[in-house]
Each structure stands twice: as structure tokens, then as C-alpha cells.
Amino acid sequence: MIQILLATYNGAKYLEAQLDSLLSQTYTDWTLIAHDDGSTDKTCDILRAYQSQYPDIIEILEDGVTFGCARDNFTYLLEASTAEYVMFCDQDDVWLPEKIAKTFYTMQQLEGLHKGLPIVVHTDLMVVDESLGSIAPSMFDYQGLNRSIDGLLQILAKNTVTGCTMMINRRAISSALPMSACAVMHDWWIAANVIKQQGVIGFIDESLIQYRQHSSNSVGTKKNSILGFMLRCINSVFDEEVRKKAWRQAKVIDPTLSWHSFFLKKLSLH
Numbered sequence: 001m002i003q004i005l006l007a008t009y010n011g012a013k014y015l016e017a018q019l020d021s022l023l024s025q026t027y028t029d030w031t032l033i034a035h036d037d038g039s040t041d042k043t044c045d046i047l048r049a050y051q052s053q054y055p056d057i058i059e060i061l062e063d064g065v066t067f068g069c070a071r072d073n074f075t076y077l078l079e080a081s082t083a084e085y086v087m088f089c090d091q092d093d094v095w096l097p098e099k100i101a102k103t104f105y106t107m108q109q110l111e112g113l114h115k116g117l118p119i120v121v122h123t124d125l126m127v128v129d130e131s132l133g134s135i136a137p138s139m140f141d142y143q144g145l146n147r148s149i150d151g152l153l154q155i156l157a158k159n160t161v162t163g164c165t166m167m168i169n170r171r172a173i174s175s176a177l178p179m180s181a182c183a184v185m186h187d188w189w190i191a192a193n194v195i196k197q198q199g200v201i202g203f204i205d206e207s208l209i210q211y212r213q214h215s216s217n218s219v220g221t222k223k224n225s226i227l228g229f230m231l232r233c234i235n236s237v238f239d240e241e242v243r244k245k246a247w248r249q250a251k252v253i254d255p256t257l258s259w260h261s262f263f264l265k266k267l268s269l270h
Contacts (some may be wrong), residue, residue, distance in 0.1 A: 002030040002104065002167070003083035007073035011091030012042040014130075014212060019050050021094045023057075027101035032058045032089070033080060037073045038066035043091070074163065074186040075179045084170050088163040088187070092212045094132065099123070099208040103167045110202045111169065118172035118199035120191055123165040126207040130214035138207055146269070149201050155192045156250040156257065157266040161201065163187030165209055172199060182248045192253050 004022065008015065022032065034047050044062075051058040061080060067073050074088060085107065087100070107121045125139040136142035145160045155161075163186060168176075175197045176190040183189035191201060246266070250257055 001083045002027075002085045002087060002100065003081050004030055004032045004087045004089050005074060005077035005081060006032055006034040006089040006091065007037065007070055007077060008034060008039060008043050008047065008091045009037040009070070009073070010039045010041045010043060012039070012046055014092035014214075015043060015046050017094055018089065018091055019046075021096075022089070023054070024097050025095065025100045026097050027104060030057075030087075030100060031083075033061065033077055034058065035061040035063075035065075035073055035077050035080075037068065037070075071179075071183060071185050075177075075183075078173060078179075078186070079177065081173070085167055086173060087167045090164045092214070093164055094128075094210040094212070096208045096210070102204060102206070102208060103165075106202050106204055107167050107169065110200055114200050116171065118175045118194045118197050119169045119202065120161060120172055120194050120199070121167045121202040121204065122161045122191075123204040123209065124207045125162060125165060125209050125211040128210045128212055130212060132210055132212065135213065139211060140205075147203055147205060149191075149195065152192065152195045152254060153257070153261065153265050154269065155188075155195050155201075156253060157246070157262060158269040159185070159188035159191060161187050161191040162211075164211070166190070168194075175199065180249070180252045182245075182252045184245050184249050189249065189253075192249075196253055 036044050036047065047060050051060050065076065067076065078086065085104065103121050103123065107119060110119050110121065126134065127136040127139050127142055129135055140147055149155050149160065166187060168190060172190060172194050175193045179186065179189055194201060247259065247262060250262055
């Protein structure tokens with residue numbers, strides 16, 4: 001069984017399209033756990049409507065707990081998960097019909113080759129505007145990202161594993177929890193800790209998700225324009241606060257890491 005973890009906050013405008021794309025998956029052995037972070041729009045009403053229609057598939061954690069932070073909301077869901085495999089779901093994207101099937105197939109292949117290891121499988125993304133119009137068919141090409149990860153230092157310096165494309169196995173979950181308060185985002189923290197534990201990061205070089213860009217994005221590294229997209233890449237190198245957050249996370253994961261090697265690696269990846 002696969003559990004999909006959906007963290008929401010004021011996502012009513014696009015949530016139905018995301019949920020419909022999950023219900024249109026060719027692979028059907030999955031359930032959804034959703035937790036809302038204090039929305040003031042119709043997000044919770046939409047979740048309840050879908051849950052009432054699909055009670056065997058959709059579970060909502062309605063406990064009044066709020067975080068004000070997507071990382072903590074996803075962490076909360078991850079701690080509540082019980083399945084052998086977990087996927088992360090943003091509230092505003094659209095999954096292509098074979099996303100789960102292709103990701104799970106790759107996960108099974110890697111588990112056969114690397115028994116007992118923590119494993120992450122992630123994919124490329126199709127970057128789209130708020131109306132799902134194409135901005136770029138490949139986020140990896142668009143941002144000039146490395147498709148392979150050559151070691152712990154690389155992933156500590158720059159994350160290329162996007163949460164909404166990830167599937168992780170139970171060993172990967174165990175390696176990532178508890179999640180430090182220094183974690184920049186759940187996806188970066190998980191990927192880095194899997195590498196630290198000599199695990200495997202598998203990549204599917206195919207865009208299996210429409211990654212929606214709009215002015216209200218609250219999860220991940222989304223940008224609402226091409227200019228904003230590129231400026232954020234530059235800022236990730238030169239913005240002091242961004243560097244500090246990444247550095248604090250890196251030192252928690254690898255206490256032996258030097259600032260010099262970290263910064264030089266970060267600079268070389270942009």
C-alpha cells in the first residue's frame with residue numbers, strides 16, 4: 001500500500017484539480033491522508049466533500065493542530081503514516097495518470113537491487129502557469145539541474161529532489177525522522193539523510209507532474225514567473241539568509257563539514 005500525504009493551506013482554487021488527478025491514476029492501491037494548516041478559504045470544505053465521496057481512500061486529520069509552515073505540516077503527516085511507501089502531494093499541482101505506477105515500478109526495481117536500504121525515487125517536472133499553460137517541459141533543463149547526485153556534499157549544497165515527485169520507502173522514513181528544526185524543507189532533509197545512510201536516490205527522467213506556478217505558492221521552491229524563477233536560483237547562492245539555513249541544515253546532517261567546502265560546492269552547482 002502507498003500513502004499519499006497532502007498538506008494544505010488556503011488551496012481551494014486549485015485543490016479539486018489536484019485531487020481529481022489523484023483519482024485518475026492508473027495505479028489504484030493507494031490511500032490519501034490530508035492535514036490542513038488552518039485554512040480560511042474553502043479548502044477544508046473541499047477535502048470533506050471528497051472524503052465523503054471516497055471514504056475508503058481519503059482520510060483527513062482534523063485535530064486543530066496548525067504549524068504555519070509547510071515543512072512541519074508534511075513532517076506531521078509523515079509521522080502519522082503507516083504504509084511501506086509514501087508520496088508527498090502539494091495542493092496545487094496536477095499528477096499525470098501514470099505518475100504513481102511509474103514511480104512505484106522504479107522503486108520496486110531499486111529495492112530488488114538494493115535490499116534493505118533507504119530509497120527515494122523522484123522525477124522531472126513540467127513547469128506550468130496557473131492555467132496549466134506550459135512554461136517548460138522539464139524543470140531540470142529549465143533550471144540547469146544535475147540529474148545525478150554524486151555524494152552527500154552535493155545534496156547538502158543544493159537540493160534537486162522535489163517533494164511532490166518523491167516516493168520513499170519505510171527505511172527512508174526511518175532515516176529521516178525525527179526531522180530537525182534546522183531542516184530547510186522535508187524533501188531536502190529526507191534526500192540528504194538517505195544519502196548519508198548510504199541509501200539510493202533513483203531518478204525518472206520524465207516529467208510526471210504539472211508543477212503549477214502562481215503568486216500564492218506556499219510549498220517548495222516554486223516561482224510565479226520566469227524572472228522570479230531565475231532570480232531565486234541566483235539568490236540561493238548569494239542571499240545570506242538562504243546560505244545560513246542551508247549551512248545549519250548541512251552541519252546537523254554532517255558535523256564534520258567545513259564552511260569552505262560547502263560554499264565552494266554550492267557555488268559550483270549554480
